[in-house]
Amino acid sequence: MAVFTTVSPEEASALVQRLQLGTLVDLRGITSGIENTNYFVTAEREGRRTEYVLTLFERLGFEQLPFYLHLMKHLAGRGIPVPDPKADASGEILHAVCGKPAALVDKLRGSHQLAPSNVHCHQVGAMLARMHLAGQDYPRVQPNLRGLPWWVETVPSILPHLDGAQRQLLEDELAFQRSHAQSPAYLALPRGPIHADLFRDNVMFEGDTLTGFFDFYFAGVDTFLFDVAVCLNDWCTDLDSGRLDEGRAQVFVAAYQSVRPLTHDEVRLMPALLRAGALRFWISRLWDFHLPRDAHMLKPHDPGHFERILRQRVETPWHPEP
């Protein structure tokens, strides 16, 4: 489960009061998720109950968090359905709970769509593009902290845990991505703040209607195409084989392009970015699996899933139809 740090009702209550949200009526640990401690918090003010999500950041520090929290506020202010971080009387949205950095945000309505069809992929694609456009005037800058430099730093600690074929694939792909990252076409790709982890479990739907994106704590400034690729590798991928579902992928990209058309080079570089998106999550899953923080509390995601996806993307390059 993902409650690394136990928050007492007294501590939660003090935060709710400091943020002038009324009085605490319920506090429930959330057992899913693998990065942070999360609680559902219910507060009552003037007879009305409102639900929030309290997150205690277990890996990220006070230096990195303002980028994510202010990005959420920026996007929420521009009508993108993302949780709005709550401020105290001085306007501060980054708090401290149990000595850890913490945020309290709106709880989004709805639930995850874990078996998405075209209708869901269409909405995520269009909203992703709206989010990219809305983020373009966001003034803060922080790189994607799970980008190429992190892959280069992390791979040596993972290699001893792999068999020969896996080692070969990981080393070859890292070499390919390092060289690709130097190419003029890659360096000229459109960039801005991206979510970078927009999987099925980070999006909410009510019925078939998208109600929001959350979990911005891997966001960073990177290529928009990387965000599209991360989504295609999850929303439009057959979970058993790792194959891209071309029908859903076309729908996703067409919906994205109805809001923000891809450039010629974005279409051309799609295969390399799909590989980059698969590599990123293969590395992080291997890292969580072989070098866990606390083995008793975590159920790491299966790294083999992204190994399969990476092999598929190398063998079968995919470009969207014009």
Ligand SMILES: Nc1ncnc2c1ncn2[C@@H]1O[C@H](COP(=O)(O)OP(=O)(O)OP(=O)(O)O)[C@@H](O)[C@H]1O
């Ligand atoms: N703003 C929100 N609104 C509604 N539900 C939320 C919200 N934030 C988190 N949740 C719920 O909490 C669960 C765990 O949150 P999350 O996925 O962010 O975990 P995490 O450990 O922080 O990140 P990761 O997804 O990287 O493991 C989600 O699956 C969702 O059910």
Ligand SMILES: N[C@@H](CCO)C(=O)O
């Ligand atoms: N979305 C990630 C986990 C959290 O970042 C994965 O599926 O590996």
